[in-house]
Every structure is written in C-alpha cells, then in structure tokens.
Amino acid sequence: MGRGSGKYGRGGGRRRWYRVPLALFVVAAVVFPLSAAARPRVPAPPPAQVGAVTAGTLDEVYAAHRANAVEASRMAAAHGDRRRAAVDRALADPARSLLAFDGRGSGLVTEVFGDLARADRIAVLVPGSDTGLDTYDRFRAGASALHRQLVRQAPAGTRVAVVAWLGYETPGTVSTAVATTGRAERAAPRLREFVRWLRGITGPDSGVSLLCHSYGSVVCARAAACLAVDDLALIGSPGTGADSAAALRTRARVWAGLGGDDWVADVPHVSADLFGTTVGLGPDPMAPEFGARVFAAGSGGHSDYFRPGSPSLANLAWIVLGETSEVSRA
Template structure:
C-alpha cells in the first residue's frame, strides 16, 4: 500500500496535470458562446401556490419570454439557438422560470406540480444550457416516467454551468455563485407546495452546487451522484438536515478524479472529499454499472434507486456497483 505522503504527492501531481490540460487543450468550437443576445424576461412574482390557474399563468409568461428570446436569436443569425428555443416553446413544455441571457437559465417542470406529493429537483453539471439541453430533457423525462403519478420533476439550470474542459470546473467558484439562487428556488418551491417531499438530485458538478447550497436548504434529501466532490470535506460539513445520499456507477470515469482541495496563490483548486467514501459520511446507494452519463438511463438500477429515494423508500441493492463501493 502506498504511503500517505506519496499518495498526497500523487494527487497533487494529477490535479496539476488536470489544470494544465484544461488550460492547454484548445476549446474553440467545443462550446457555443454564451453571449447570444436575449431580451430581459418578464418580472415574475414569487411562486406562493401551485394551483392549476397560477401555474397556467406562469407557464404562459415564460413561453412568451422563450419565444421572444428565439426571435432575438434568429435576428442575430444564430439559427441553432433559435431552434433550441423553438423546441422549448412547444405546447406541453412548462417552465417555472426562463432567462435567455448569459447562456440561459431555466426551470422546467415535468408532471403536474399542483398534485405532486414527491418532487425531484435535478441539478445538472457542466456543459448544460439552452444549447446542450437534450440529455437533461431525456433524463428528466425518464425519471418522471419512473416515478409515475403523484410526482413531478423540475430540471433546474439556474446557473452558468462550467465547461468540462476548463479551469472553472476545477474550483467551487461557479457553485458558490449558484448556491444562493438554488437555495431561494427550493425555498420558494417548498413554500408553494406545502406538504410535498422535495429531493435534490445533483449530478457531476451539480453536486458541488448542492454541497455549497446545502445549509438551510428546504429538502428532504440531497443526492450526490457521479460526483467529483461536494465542495466540502464531509457530510457533517454540509450543515443540512436533509438526508445526504451518494452513488457512483462502476464505469464512471469520475472515480479517477483526485478528490482534494489544494490552496494555490490565487485560488483553491479541487472539489473536496469523495462523497461515496466511508469518511465522507453519506448514505451510499447502489448506482449500478453505468458510466458518467447513464444515471437516468431507462431501465437502469441507478434510475430505479434515484426514484426510490425521491419517494422516500429504501434504495434497492444490486450487482455491478463495485466502483461505488471502492473507497
């Protein structure tokens, strides 16, 4: 077994390599520019209730804002962004919030929020926005189907997600910026849906956002999956009353990311302890044998167990979670 000092040096070396690669790898064309012009959205009153009439009015207002942003994008010559917004404005799509500026901010509802007894809030990770929305859409749809009636899913993209190939993804900076907004959103949702059980499902860098927002968060569960860290050293350091869960698929490359936080002259690099490690203190659930993008895949053990957690049930055991248990 390697000595502790050697292990520490190795982790530092790996993290340095990650930083160097993030700076050196060309990213032109890897992501669309966020500075696509969009009008300011309608100023919406806080959500205080979720009656069908209130929701219908809010959904209509956000749909009008999406269409206005689409017209602006088209006028600017960005047909790709205009097409994405046109899809978001289709009948049957329901948004509690929308802002097309700075890459876009959205909160889309799947299911009937007015009748939901269980609500899952999906908090995605890097490279998620208006122009990269399909995977989140597919995952939210699959989770909603797995949960069935009496439940709703809210896909929350309320922050400027970092690019996967960037130095930004190696720090908690974007998560620190996002945390107050997530805390406000969940608090407002909890107040408007009195009696509903709210669970946060936090994927990849989204788990850093949830970790930084955890204190005072009005949720029954905080679920960290495919996590590079939660921006904290342990479950206790989250200072939350929520039950904290963690899971990782056996083929998820995130297991090889160094789980450290290293103070450098101008920034602290790294995202903290591994949430599935015994020392972190979360309740580890079986996430099956999938990869980093497979947690909400229909028919997967990870999807089934995420749904069970949202419903307040005990996750099922299965085979193929060896990597999640390697601590």
C-alpha cells in the first residue's frame, strides 16, 4: 500500500489533523523542554575489558560480555530492579553472542546473529528512539527476523550475519533531543569506529549494509561520509539532517522506505534555527528530490519493518544480499 492510500493515507483528512500539533511539538521540544521522571540509575559493573578484538578471539569476547551481564543482573537484583535483572540475565545466556555490553544507565549492547568472522554479507541495524536495555527485546526481535530472512533468501553458499548495534544513548520519542541532530552527532563517531573495526574483521570482500530505523537514520547520515559500506537504508526516517542523498557524501547506495501506516509520514519536514539550536530534521528521504532509491515497505506501521512475511523485510534482505534487481520499488 502506498503512502497516500487508505483512510489513513498521507493525503487523508484524518492525517491532516495531526500536522499542526506535530509542528507545534517540534517547536515546543526546544522552547519548552519536556520533563519526565527520570528512571533511577541501576548499578552495574563497568564494561568488560577485552583488549584487541580479532576474528580469532570473538568467542572469548562473547564470553567476557556474557559474564559481565551476569554480574550486572546480580547487582540489579540486589538493587531491587527485577525487570533489569531479568534483561541482563537473558543477555548472559550461553547462546548469545555479545560484542559489547554496558549495563549502566539505559544500557548499551551489540549482539551478533550468525558467524560474523566468516560472513559474506553483513547487516548492521541502528535503532531509533526509546531503545535501551529495558526495550532491547523488540530491537533484537527485528535483527533475529532479518537473519532468518537472509538465510532463506541467500544464494547457496552465501554466509550471512546480522549485528544489532545499540551503541549509543538513543533519545526519547517525547524529548527535546529527538527533534535535533545533537544525539546523532555524538553517536556518529562510535558508529564509524565500529564499522572500521568490522571491516578489519571481515575483510574488504564482505558486503556491509547499514539499516537505519527512525532516529537511527539521523545517526547513519551523520556517519555516512566516512563509512565503507555498500548500502545505507533509511527506514521510517523522520529526516536525516541532510538536504539530499548526495549531501551524505557516501559511495553507498542510499535507500528509503516508509510503511503505509507509519506515523512518521506526518512529521513536519522542516529545519529552523531557534534560540541557537537547529530544530527539525530536514527534507523527507522519501521525496523524489532527495534522491534515494525508494523501496516498497508495505502497509505496516513504524515498528513493522522487520515483521516476518512483510514486503519491507524481504526487500531489506535483498538489499543486504546485494540483489538490487530483486528489490520491489514503491
């Protein structure tokens, strides 16, 4: 279903009702900072010190971060936070492959699906707002679904891996940070460093794709110029802070997809300087003038891009596999 189809289509009357409130929110997010009760800080150990990570030491790295998650779970339980203790305990399962883990604050984790050292095609997923350890399962579910899809669609003999990279502190959906590029500016160097390391592990012949959801597309845009990746997919993007795909200064193929029922379609694509802060994330990556390759993302909502059986999941898998002729266009 296209962006303008159905009773909730972009041109529909019901959606037009949301535009003025959303525009006012973008301004209010800076002029009148929103406040909410901060989540109490949960005690956790500092991240495990693993030294230089190579293809040959990945198993030891995974084990070290799982052990750290065990200790984080113990400390969270002693603090009385049973929810965080359960999350950390699940991450410590021997079947999990953790490239990084930090249980402090909202938490950071990087998890691998598949054999990273031997993969021919690798997808790195970059999440959007409100993603932390307490909500990590929904992000992980998407990465796991993509890995299963890649295994199904990959040509015989092609090895695949997926990396769920929660490597930055994401903004809240209702916050001052989500309407600006500030959080992305701080995250971009971390993403660049990770991709450089990944290229060192896998070698130049492996294909690497970035799949960037929601505010994660802003992070990817800020890092794009220095990333040796083959494809960059902007998924449910509210804007990137860049005026066009060319302005990203990347050699990667730039893709964009938006579900037919994604509320991001009603986010105002504006950028203005207010009180010394640039508010808004600029042009719509789905617009023809932006210059991205638009792929069909189906009729789903903002959280449905990795739903099993969806057109978006199939198309994202084709993009990661480098099978661009198989990608259905919007």
